[in-house]
Amino acid sequence: MLRAMTLCLGFLALLAGPTSGQAQQTIKIGVILPFSGQFADTGVQLDDGIKLYMQQHGDMVAGKKIEVIRKDVGGIAPEVAKRLAQELVVRDNVDILAGFALTPNALAAAEVSAQAKKFMVVMNAATSIITTKSPYLARTSVTVPQIDEAFGNWVAKSGVKTVYTLVSDYGPGLDAEASFQRAFEAAGGKVVGSVRVPVANPDFSAFVQRAKDANPEGIFIFVPGGTQPAAIGKALASRGITPKDTKIFGQGEITSEDALKSMGDDAVGIVTAFHYDYNHNSPMNREFVAAYNKAFGRNPDIYSIGGYDGMRLIYAALEKTGGKADGQDLIDAAKGMTWESPRGPMSIDPETRDVVQTVYIRRAEKVGEHVANVEFDKVENVKDPVKSRMPK
Amino acid sequence: MTAPALRTTGLHKSFGSLVVAQDVAISLPQGARYALIGPNGAGKTTLINLITGALRPDSGEILLGEEAITALEPDSRVKRGLARTFQINTLFPDLSPLEAVTLAVCERLGVANVWWRRLVGFRDAVDEAYDILASLNIGAVCYRATRELAYGQQRLLEIALALATKPKVLLLDEPAAGVPRQQGGELFEAIANLSSDITVLFIEHDMEVVFRFASRVIVMVGGRLLVEGTSSEIAADQRVREVYLGRSRHG
Amino acid sequence: MAGVADPHQYLAAKQRWAPIEVAFWLAMLLPFVLVPTYLPLASQIAITAIFAVSLDLILGYAGLVSLGHAAYFGLGAYTAGLIAKAGWGEPFSGLLIGGAAAGLFGHLTGYIVVRVRHLALIMITLGIGLLLYEVANRASWLTGGNDGLQGVAMWPLFGSFDFDLYGYTAYAYSLAVLFAVVLAARRLVHSPFGLSLRAIRENERRMPAIGAPSRARLRTIYTIAATIAGIGGALLAQTTQFVSLGALSFERSAELIVILVIGGTGRLYGGVVGAIVYMVARDRLSGMNPQYWYFWIGLMLIGVVLFLPNGILGGLATLLPRRSRAS
């Protein structure tokens, strides 16, 4: 009996853990990301972006020391994300919530940001509505409609009359489908068919054949990053769809660095739209990529840049408030902020607190030994179109 | 005492080309003590399985008293008073005998699906279960887990479980199988002492036991009834000698 | 109990409240004072414990292994979430409706589930879970699909307790529901019905021979377990005011089995203890090492199997005097 009680108490003591004293001179940032599971790589790359920014710019801002507390959310788990956000706020006394690779997690945590009046920076999750869930929230990544409406419009203007859309059957995929179709048809194109692919079952061959049967001029593809881009690239090639006779369009994931590596020459000619690629040709980006490679032994991707620019925003906002970490002050400081990122010029829309940036149109081309995304056109100053249409 | 307690007519069952029961018709009068004998593979256990509903006959009918039970589920037959035991112990290893028999009593009383009242509240059922166990001389071990019981005690528990259903007809599949002869005799004494309201059919290989405890004997061979008669008639029957007694007893 | 008691005393002793049980429930109140900043975690532990108790009823007591139990959890969560979203934010009635919806689905699927055993049972429950997941994913107009269900707004509990940031209300509410669920489950496992479930687990072949319709029994417990799982799900939806597809996922079903087996099956409190140990370990480990914590979880699972083959409660039962065994 006594023994059992001791056990219980011991356990609770373990639960309580070391509670670090709250130093006035510290700004704490709680970073919630998937470090394990299927989205682990996203979490790791994003976090490396955060780390690189802090390596380059030190951990002191406006006289305050920056401390980052990392939490693993393990995948799509909004209830865990919300709990972690709650705990970061009430237990660890963080001043800022950051990270958020996945939309459901960001949405759930945004409620905590709103309730606790904490500044929150979404560094990846790309569904349009996220920023509306908390008035203290800003985003430094991208939104799906931002890319795909710009792209749909561009594809129609480029002279393509008919497309078939093939997207993953989940939130971002449906967003991409809707945005692309909307803009493409508004600009005079015709969508001759569409198919939605289950997220979990990655043999694409049958879906690709359906697309081919519809005989469109072009195919628009959206699949999540990870194992699927390469798989769909190979399925396209094996079903005899090559950029030579059918134009292949997609959001940038399908020609991510590892997808291109495993697709090889099959990928040449695929046209994609995205806001960042490590091949982006600017001195600032070359420097960024070199530093990233030196620190982590690989190239940065969109997640890395989201984390990097997210920290940039946090640092700059803190400078502006003179180290005051109040949610309202920080978001006011962030609104309208403009800067040059390795991805190019970007800013935070003062009205929606969402990211405004350039969407690049790239074609996969042989560059030396390898295939890489080469930018050949761009659409500048793109805002998230969904929120522009929302009634104010 | 007019209608027989249990009657089958024209029971037939085959698995593919293998015929395991062919035109089996038996009739057990109320309160009778029948033995069912036959060489291995004669279809004795199959017959019990057919009567209790573990197997469905291809054709034929089974009547319990006046009622046709051919289409009923096994548990419904039990509820109507038809109980059995198994040749190989088929018990609940982790339950104590008291729990197991109490459960069987609760099933009979129709209260075993009650989940909002505690078992201890059913005092009559518990008392009845304990009495059954005590009457079979296993009251002293009825709080242990069944798996810890001696083999002979487990055989008795088989019978106790069947008795808890208050059967009108009791089918015993080699109740003393594997039990030393001495204990087997005791076991059959217990069976002989059952209320005369209960009609008993038992499968047994030991002819001494059969002739001592059965009022009549049914002989099966190859899925058919060979002959039925009193102990002395069977003992004298030439055909039975040929197919059965001529061979080694447990062959 | 040295001598042989009479049968009533023997049975009564089996279901009497042990002091350690009382101590356990008192200890569950300690987080309010000892670790008030951990209440959000504590309430999710309580919810997982409810879910685990519900699985224990079918797995530990009746012997049905399910790899799709999240279907009922998720259904309860979505039902409660949708009711609140539609404008009825009263928590308690939402909880009951969520449980009822899951119970109804459990009753219907029960007809299929009780027909099969072993690997087929595992795979069919898994299949039901995955199918429901896909349905929820497809019905994004209703469920919000992958983005999760937005706009779940709860009214204060009993009209006066708001769901606060610190999680006081959430934990008190979850703990109270857990207590009620364990009380009900406790009553159930010590009832004649509970006894018949254990008998089915021990030897289903014997059941018809004592006049027991075992499939009907299994359907009943499957319905009850689904209802409790649904209540757990509803509680999660209400306390986090969010529902996502994760509530229905295969991972949640699989993790639940791990939790229950760690704690010990067929022991009523196994799921509760498993939930506490697993989730606290996970929280601590992933806090210390966000990227590789599951390495340590893996080691822990192997350690449990090798050194505590009957789960933590099974291990404790051999250490402590026999009173601590719940059944």
Next chain:
Amino acid sequence: MIAPAVGVLFDGFAYGMLLFLLSVGLSVTLGMMNFVNLAHGSFAMVGAYVAVSLMGLGWPFFATLPCAFLVAGVISVGFERTLFRRVYRASDLQQVLLTIGLAFISVAAAAWFYGTMQQPVRLPVYLRTYATFMGINFSIYRLFLIAVALAVTGLLVGALDYTRFGAQVRAAVDNQRMAQGLGVDVDTVFAITFALGSGLAGLGGALAIEIVGLDPNFTFTYLIYVLIVVAVGGLGSIRGSLLAAILLGVSDAAGKYYVPTLGAFLIYLVMVSLLLWRPSGLFGRR
């Protein structure tokens, strides 16, 4: 419109072959020892990472395949001897817990040594092309995959039916105790079978990278499909696994092509109905 369908079904067939390689080992070991090994996918992952590492060192793709097989087999038998054998008599759930724990560790180890990123694989050019027949493209790689799987099946079935070792395995699957009584060293037979099964998973893993990619989560990605193949095929049956894998691969592809809205549902519906019809699987005995 026959031609496109043929191409799609061919791809589905090849996909089924891949599933077969990944699952046949689990089916046999589960059937023989009743050992539930959810870490089976980890051995496939071992094979895949072996192949990637060796190719990184400049080995040709074909040379990496036997190594993937060997390394996965040897590692698995190491675990079998030291860890798994302790729980053969434990309950299924204990086995599940132990092997899930091991799978977690393997995922962490892969992430630690190789990072969380996708491992790209570059095949020799002649495997990356297509044969065109009657206007239909057939991927050479998938043809190769089918050939390997059929060869493996032939070897396995032949070995089981015509060798002494095969007879011992069959006896052990049928009835472990009786086999023991007949003088079969079930322990050793099982260890060898286990190594063989895991080796095949390793081979399957190496062959899978080209089709589905490789990251540390590979262990779990295929768990559900492998379980479906094992359950539908019937425990311990090679022919069953083969048939189930083909059925799943082809019906999945056909379903996606003809009724894409059913998409993800179809494979589960097929499984549930097959198991309701035959609970012990197509070729199952129990």
